[in-house]
Amino acid sequence: MAEKKNDTQGLSIKELKNLLRNNGVDYSLCLERSELVSKINESNAVTRLKQPQNPYTEWQKHPNYETGAKIFIGFHNWFREAARNIVATVPKLATSPADTSANIARQFSQLNGSLHHHHSIEDHHFFPKLEQKYGVSLKGLSDDHTRMTNLEREIKTLLAEGQKGEADITLGPKLIEFCDFMTDHLRREELIVVPHILKFKSEAEFFS
Numbered sequence: 457m458a459e460k461k462n463d464t465q466g467l468s469i470k471e472l473k474n475l476l477r478n479n480g481v482d483y484s485l486c487l488e489r490s491e492l493v494s495k496i497n498e499s500n501a502v503t504r505l506k507q508p509q510n511p512y513t514e515w516q517k518h519p520n521y522e523t524g525a526k527i528f529i530g531f532h533n534w535f536r537e538a539a540r541n542i543v544a545t546v547p548k549l550a551t552s553p554a555d556t557s558a559n560i561a562r563q564f565s566q567l568n569g570s571l572h573h574h575h576s577i578e579d580h581h582f583f584p585k586l587e588q589k590y591g592v593s594l595k596g597l598s599d600d601h602t603r604m605t606n607l608e609r610e611i612k613t614l615l616a617e618g619q620k621g622e623a624d625i626t627l628g629p630k631l632i633e634f635c636d637f638m639t640d641h642l643r644r645e646e647l648i649v650v651p652h653i654l655k656f657k658s659e660a661e662f663f664s
Contacts, residue, residue, distance in 0.1 A: 469489055469492065472489065472492040472493065472496065473492065475496060476492065476495060476496060476596075477596040477599075481495060481496075481592075481593050481596075482593035482595055483495055511647070511650075512529070515529075515650060515654065518654045520653075520654050520655070520656060520657055521654065523656050523657060523658050523659050523661070523662055524653045524654075524656045524659065524661075524662030524663075525650050525653045525654055527659075527662070528646075528649070528650065528653055528662075529646060529650070531574060532642045532645075532646065534570070535567065535570070535571065535574075535638065535642060536639060536642065538563065538566070538567040538570075539567065539635035539638055539639055540635075541563060542560055542563050542564060542567070542631060542635055543631070543632055543635050545559060545560055545563070546560070546628045546631055546632060547628075549618070549627060549628050553618050553621055553622070554618065554619055554620065554621040556618070557615050557617075557618025557619045557627070558619050560615060560618075560631065561612075561615040561616075561618075561619060564608075564611065564612075564615065564631075568608050571604065571638075572605075575601040575604075578597070578598070578601070579598050579601060583597065583598060585664075586649065586652050589652075590652050590655075592648070592652065594648070594649070597641070597644070597645050597648065597649075600637075600641045600644075600645075603637070604634065604637065604638060604641070607630070607633065607634045607637070608634070610630060611627070611630050611631060611634060614626065614627040614630060615627065
């Protein structure tokens, strides 16, 4: 199959897989490059990747925006704000490691408690519903949740040491890595999921 010029042409196999994964498309049965390209063309992944950099204005104009998308994005915006607050506190680790670690530990615990609840609903209820209803694979997003959980464990260990006045030099960068990855994940998740949420005609359908 001929590749569409300026779309998949020139992309490595790794880049093709990343494109599919970031758009929530399962490529586990693809063995050849041509199969990856076909999967991209079938799933319209390239088109979705080329969405406007800020589609939120268009989403807000949609007649179904209030029925679920606004709520979904609202949760995400709270997570973003919590991450910004944590990142803003990181520089204080250099001068006051114990107190700052304790402060960040409280913020981080609150953020991750909410994230765990949010991810549990997505992984065990919401994503399966979307996959069944619209035929989209959201495994890549669930894999992101697992990565965040693993990073969280590392950070909790580092924060515990930091509260003893023994802040590891990797704590700050690890916190920033977590917050950056989470923020990127939220953006990708919205680009993939919100167009489907906009198909819901009522809050009852969104929460069912």
